[in-house]
Amino acid sequence: MEVITGYADHRTELEDRIRSLESEQTALLTEIGSLKERLATLELERHAASLSNELEALRTEKAVLEEKIGTYSSPVVSAESYHV
Secondary structure, X not given: OHHHHHHHHHHHHHHHHHHXXXXXXXXXXXXXXXXXXXHHHXXXXXHHHHHHHHHHHHHHXXXXXXXXXHXXXXXXXXXXXXXX
């Protein structure tokens, strides 16, 4: 009889341990999912910021080039206009 009680107690302990482990597994899987989502969002934010910086640099470069082109496009007084 004592052996049967021992098996029953051991079985109860194992069942409790399994429930605890399953509960922890579920919690960890949920946390991992949340962390993956957070990481993906952070990576997207970093990429967006990087692209914004690149675009700003390109806009600046474009403006500088357009300004330089503008100086070359100014009407140049021809040598003929200096003849009197």
